[in-house]
Amino acid sequence: MPIDAALALAAAPRCEEITWRAQDVLLYHLGIGAGADPDKDRPATDPDELRYTLESRLHVLPSFATVAGGGPPGVIGGLSMPGVDVDLARVLHAGQGLTLHRPVPTAGTATAGGRIAAVYDKGTAAVLVMRTEVADADGPLWTTEARIFVRGEGGWGGDRGPGALPGPHGTAPACPHGTAPAGPPAGAPDRTVERPVRPDQALLYRLSGDRNPLHADPAFARRAGFDRPILHGLCTYGITLKAVVDTLLGGDVTRVRAYDARFAGVVYPGETLRIRMWREEGRVRVTVGAVERGDAPVLSDTVVRHT
Template sequence: MPIDAAVAAAAEPRTDEIRWTAKDVRLYHLGIGAGTNPDRENPATDPGELRYTLESRLHVLPSFATVAGGGPPGVIRGLSMPGVAVDLADVLHGGQSLRVHRPIPAEGTAVATGRIAAVYDKGTAALLVMRTEVADADGPLWSEEAQIFVRGEGGWGGDRGPSALAHSRRGPGGGPLAAPPAEEPDLTVVRPVRPDQALLYRLSGDSNPLHADPAFARRAGFDRPVLHGLCTYGITLKAVVDTLLGGDVTRVRRYDTRFAAVVYPGETLRIRMWRGEGRVRVMVSAVERSDAPVLTDTTVRHT
């Protein structure tokens, strides 16, 4: 079996030094649509967008953590761990969690320590949980966890894991899709996805051919390249920060989501938000596909 659960779970953590600059931060922000906000009259020069694109007033959106250092994201790193040897075309990103310990600096050097925290048998798929801790000279910066589904690698009789991580055919990796709150959202915004969004976003380090190569996308079961789930993740967090958190990126403490379905470049995202005590619940759907859910079980916790 290409995944040896015992070997993967017992492997020593992998430690890498990562570095990033203000240019990397600005490129990431452009990759998630900074400077094109449809809610602003002149977004390229609006002060609310310049905090993402102008080096003299740069603020770092916490989701930048998923690409910091320019290397592959946690999903790809997890596939290079001992005990894991799979075809990238069978891999789906099921969910992502990010905990921010303090504001991410615009430039920095840090140490990232990653390991496979768990391997679950979902029957038709294996689920790898890749956990990464990042710290610099001043202490912990952020913690992140990626849930990685590998189709066709389940069925060995292993631990199925928490029910919240149950595999379902209705999503690329998550369990039954959560229903939105019964009440009307406090705010709804739409965010267009550029036709070349995936090509721009992948310059931040995620060069998976699924997001650029039509032939590879077909081999993975899609009729055309799809947008990175982490790009949708970043677009969504930016929308929450810009609208409900007063544009203050430092208020974000934790951000969790499950990827319910893929997004295609050129589509439009409908982002619905519900305020709560210290948190915002979010549902994201694809407008052109009858509002099919693309992010579910999504929560931004904040101060």
Template sequence: MPIDAALALAAEPRSGEISWTPKDVQLYHLGVGAGANPDKHSPATDPDELRYSLESRLHVLPSFATVAGAGSPGVISGLSMPGVDVDLAHVLHGGQAVEIHRPLPVEGTATATSRIAAVYDKGKAAVLVMRTEVIGAEGPLWTNDAQIFVRGEGGFGGDRGPSARREPPAGEPDKVVERPIREDQALLYRLSGDWNPLHADPEFAKVAGFERPILHGLCTYGMTLKAVVDTLLGGDVSRVRSYTTRFAGVVYPGETLRIRMWRGDGRVQVSVTAVDRDDAPVLADTLVEHS
């Protein structure tokens, strides 16, 4: 069987050094839509966007943790862990959670340690939870949990795992914003390190069952967090404590995201849909916890 749950869970963690520069941060921010002016009639850049793109004002959106040091232990390396041998065309990113232990520095070097933390049997699919803990010179920086959904690899009699479903928020959202996606958004975002051809190669996308290349789920993830930070957290990235989501549907470049937000006590619940496809679900069970 391509996935041996016992072997995967018993495998030794993989550690490696990662590093990033302000240029990496800026490229990531551009990949999730930073720099765009919401006022299409104004030729000037929105001054608030300079905190994502100008080195003298730069701060780091916490979702950058999902790509920092790209090429080191992470989601793709999880597919080559002992006990895991799957076809990349059958792989989808099922969900993502990041816990922020301290504000991310604009530039840094750290040690990333990754392991398979869980293997769940969903019947027609298997879900691998790839956990990456990142520690810098001053202590822990962040912990990433990536849920890797592998079609056709379930049914081995394993634990189904916990349900990620949350109770839907009551009442009308406190804020609704729309964010257009550029036609070349996936091509730009993949420069931050996710080279899966599903997001660039039309022929590969067709083999995987899609009419054309789809946007990275983590790109939508970053665009959504940016919207929450900019509209409900006063633009202060240091307030984010954790951010979790379930990828409920695909997004195609050129579409528009509708992001609905409900405020709570130290938390924001979020729902993201595709405007162009009658509000088809994109991100669900999404929660930003903050100070």
């Protein structure tokens, strides 16, 4: 069996040193659309965008943590852990969580320790939960949790885990730990914004570390069951957090405390994201849809917790 749950769970954490510089942060911000003109009424040199694109004013969007140091152990790291041997073409990123212990520095060196925290048997598929703790000399910085869906690898009679809602093309599971409430809130959203995705967005975003050919190679994408390369889920994740910070948190990246999302569907480069936001006490609930495909769900069960 390609996934040995007992071996994967028993494996020692895989630790590595990660280092990032201001230019890595700048590249990540460009990869999620910073410096563009989302509202069609201000230039890329607007001060609100320069905080993401000019080193002398740089603020780090917390979702950068998912790629800091070229991408700490997450989706790809989870696939190389003991007890895991799967075909990359069968893998989908099902969801992502992030908890901030301190604001992300513009540059730094830290230790990232990643391990498989859970393995679920969904019958026709498996779900791996890859948890990574990152700390520097001053203490904990952030914790990430990548939920990895592997088609065709279930059926060994293991723990099914919580949640079984469909995701991209009916394949991916719900957030295993229930950290985000299911379904959109009742009532009209407090804010709705649209963010265009550039046709070359995936090619730019992949320079931050995720070189999965699914996002660049048409032949590989077809083998994985898609008409053409799809956008990284974590790119959509970053675009969405930036929209929430810019729209409802006054552009203050330090107010974000945690962020969790389920990847409910794919995004194709060149599409437009419609991001709906509902304010609640201490948090913003969010849904994201692809405008050109009738608001097909992209992110669901999504929450940004803030001060």
